[in-house]
Amino acid sequence: MIQEGPETTRMDVSGELTHLTLGRIWNRAAHAVNAIPKGRLIIDTQHVKGWDGAGVGFLAFLKSIANRRGLTTELPHLDEDMRKLMERFSQASETTPAQVEPAPGIIETLGRTGRQLAGDLATQIAFFAQTLLTSFWLIGHPRRFRAGDFMNAVELAGFQAIGIVSLLGFLFGLIMAFSSAMPLRQFGVEVYVSDLVAIALVRVLGPFITAILVTGRTGSAYAAEIGTMKINDEINALKVMNLDPVAFLAVPRVLATLLVTPLLTVFANLFGLIGSGLVITSLGYTTTTYLSHVQSILTPTDVLVGLFKALVYGGLIGQIGCLRGLQTKMGAGAVGISTTRAVVSAIVLLVTVEGIFSVLLNALDI
């Protein structure tokens, strides 16, 4: 491809120069130009049969590397139209895009992330306060409460989730009972599985799996719905109609999850106990034995503790979903990001709050 004279290098290009053929020679040609020590580069295009934009770009590219290395380039056989087009290409490659900021170092990244997290926490607390205050304000202005939206949210988040939450509870009861029955059997005390499962389910796992389910089903839906409204200017439309998006959108939804999560927890608990009962009876114990064990170990406090937790989780999930939706930036991708953020922050928050509950309940001896 390259014939050398003294101080002069000739590059013969022939055949089709299109986006289909250039892939094979692009890098090789670039290497070849880079290998020329100095002098003059003549790119001979008289045997080229066909061109497209990529072909012109290819020549402009070769020319720009040659120029950077201090070579003079000549394209003797290029017609006037091509030459004009190529000049435009060269101009484009010489205008450098806007300065990209250098990537920050580890310490800067840590600092920024820390500041972002602190800011995010502050926003969440502020939003919590805002939702609370708006709810109180709505008590004084009941006409402004979106009862229809609230009922709709209760149906979507609550009634439609009963089936799946019951199934999940049932399976969890089954799995827990089965996997704890195996080790306990070695000591011949598998009947205590019922005590273990009942306490774990009602106090911790029932509310928790319900909360995870509500996060996935409803928290994400809130974020996506409100996020889409945000990018469609619907939130702005509400604002200029002097309708507070928190009162209009967030409060009915947060109240719905707040109400619905404890109710769903009741179903999770009930079906969880049925699931574990099934395992116990299959181990040869009677239903009566199982029920008497459950009855003797569970106190009303246990049930109330679980339901109270569910209430708190429900409020948190609804809040995070609405907040993330309202924080949505521009474009369709932003809705996806908000939904992800809603689910991730809700789960992180749930685990954290669960930890706080465990410590507190232990300290208070409840």
Place this chain on the structure above:
Amino acid sequence: MDETIIQVSHLTGGFGDATVLEDVSFEVRRGEIFIILGGSGCGKSTLLYHMIGLMKPFAGSILINGKDIVTARGDERGKILSSFGVSFQAGALLGSMTVGENVMLPLREHSSLPPSAAEWIARQKLSLVGLEGTSHLKPSQLSGGMQKRAALARAIALDPDILFLDEPSAGLDPVTAAQLDGLILQLSKTLGATFVIVTHELQSIRTLGGRAIMLDKKTKGIIAQGYPRDLQNDRTNPTVWKFFNRSMEFNPV
């Protein structure tokens, strides 16, 4: 008719660190059709968002009926907001409600009317914009032009003094766009409201014909003001001339 209804003074604003508008001052008179025009990215919509209180300016004041929307809070702000209606670029009708419910929304939330009366008035407003019999439909079932008209119906639901319209005819076919311009002229006559219209559609600008300001990206402010019929013959400013003559080069004959 020369009474000032909106007074923007020394407005500087933008997003984050980026200033889009710098020291912009102008006034809108009661009852006129006032046009804000300019090329893409010149800050037309940003100016509008400042005027309707969705963005806080870095500096300056925006008086609507003599009250500053920038500093107003609570009930005072509510009063200012109720003095105008806004139709957004894409309509921004609430997708979860029907067209009728959208138009009824301001009536239900801000008036003492019983639901049946609000519904009646909403129907009237819809027929005013030529959308009879659509109140039971969802916004997604309407065409782009119908959505914009429905948004207009919602904006006039409470009979505001001022109507802000963001690109009312953008993205519509020429016939629908012309219908919408005709509708704006007709509403301006029948309602007597002040219209503030953001647009870059030459044909609309000529049809509406109201007093205009032209914004420019480079100067971040007003580069020309006056009536479109005068502006299009102005040979003193190349940017204005190019805009009105749809030309890339400045070559007035």
